[in-house]
Amino acid sequence: MTAPSQPRVVQTTGEVLGLRRAGDYHVLTLTAPGLPELTRPGHFVALGVGGPHTSMLLRRAFSIHSVQSRGVYGGSLEIVFATHGKGTEWLSRLHRHDQVDIVGPLGRPFALPREPVSCVLVAGGYGSAPMFMLADALRARGCRVDVVLGAATESKLFGVLDAKRIAATLTITTDDGSAGEKGRVTDVLPGVLERTDADVVYACGPMPMLRAVAKVAAAHGAYSQCAVEESMACGIGICMTCVLPVVGDDGVTRMLRSCVDGPVFRGDRVRWDEVGTVPPDTLGAPVSGGHS
């Protein structure tokens, strides 16, 4: 029989330490003893919503924005969220000392370069949440970090001040031109990659943005690491709902779980144009007409 070794994941009841607004978003701080020490940039947590007798059974997944391993609370974490459903509405109404069931850290974090290379971090909306921990880790390795933040409008940018502090350069785009350059992150990204001679692009945000960023990175010969957003039920790899088509080392496409095989994938491995489908050459794909 195999014996348990050191834990990699924690299930704990967190207590709300704070909930504040940041533009159109909410930043929730929870006690999470034991979790900070295990967390790497790109990890996420799956939160139970609605309290102990909730009718909302599915956990909500959020990138970990920051962790604090010391302090009177013996470990805490922050997540950033937008209200777009019953679960996040419940989270947005939490008060100090309320309890939230936390499972984490989950998923595969961002892969970090061994050499002090030039890195560009690209985020859409609150996709920037995990990027600050990542920037710290990269800078600790001597990497140059440049940041591109994009959103529909200024109030949907997250972490602009922090980004200014950590980035060699910060480029901002908004769809409506209310902040930075009017347009999309991918409009400015080629110039940033050129200027910084970037080796790696890290991206987190909506799927269409990731698809576009991965293509721009590939065109510039840069590796890309993309943290995907797929709806999940469990976050721990047992429900099989959060899959997307990804090409493996063997060249074979499989439907991989974004919760345990991701959420961070190599941008050149995800079949972005076919996300939401099962490409016909996927391992075990239906012979014709689909599994009805």
Add this chain to the structure above:
Amino acid sequence: MTRAVITHGPRPDAVSAVPDVDMTTNLAGAVLPSPVLTASGCAAAGRELDQFFDITQIGAVVTKSIMLNPRSGRATPRMAETPSGMLNSIGLQGPGIDDFVDRDLAWLRARGARSVVSIAGGSIDEYTRLASKLRHVPDITAIEVNISCPNVEDRGLVFACHAASAAEVVAAVRRNTAPGIPVLAKLSPDVTDIVEIARAVVDAGADGLSMINTLLGMVIDTDTLRPALAGVTGGLSGPAIRPVAVRCVYQVHAAMPDVPILGMGGIRNGLDALEFVLAGASAVSVGTVTFHDPSAPLRVSRELAVALAERGFERLEDAVGYAHRHPDLAPVAGGPARGHGGDADPLVADADLTAGGEG
């Protein structure tokens, strides 16, 4: 295997000491130290959950239904949350039986966990070949035959909805399975008379019944104005379906009190599990709720022990089918043991009841 640190604060259902109740159950010949199992499709093959609780401590891991060949499953979206439940349309994604045996079952065996292997097929031949492949695999606790998954490729082949085809599948699996390994048929609730299907599969050789599978359901996205799932319809599971499941178990147990039942459908805590046991289940599976609480199977097992102890049951098996007793013989406050003047086995006194427990 690494294990999660579970650090829950005090909560109403917290259980610290497990009371001295004999939780051993005999599920169609498989003797299990705990009557709480995982549910097919809600635990993968146990490895992920072993991070959250010791999977050797529960009755068995019921693995996700495996088919003969690797299978990609369906496109996304594959799930939608519903009130106290969820709809899923995964499409039986899986690595195929050979890879499953080599990796997943080998891992469960090395881990020392009991495994109930769920199999699914699109034809009698596929079920036959699956059973034949498993025949030579050591240490399988039981085989669960998924004849009722509404997601299989050809809608014309929902075996579970027709007594004759359900029986044909079960007979093929039973014929090709080693004699000592129980074969459980998993029944669909989407039938007019579940007792009729239950009788057919038992006559065909099923050693026990797993019930219930998901109910076919549908959600329409009011923003896109389209079905929410890529597969259009999906299987409804979770506490929302629990009363349906309890009813099915009760009806089948009333009709065939000697047929062992593995009950499942929305079990969230020990009292939910107890409902199934009282209705006639010898063991239960915790399914969808595991998505919500990954430590649920072991927690439910402990809570069930507490619930039994609180009601004066010293052995789980004494509670199986207890709800079928004649109302006049219902225990007074204080539990069955005291209600029967200290009789340790409350069902012994009820041997003349038509719908007694299995004892």
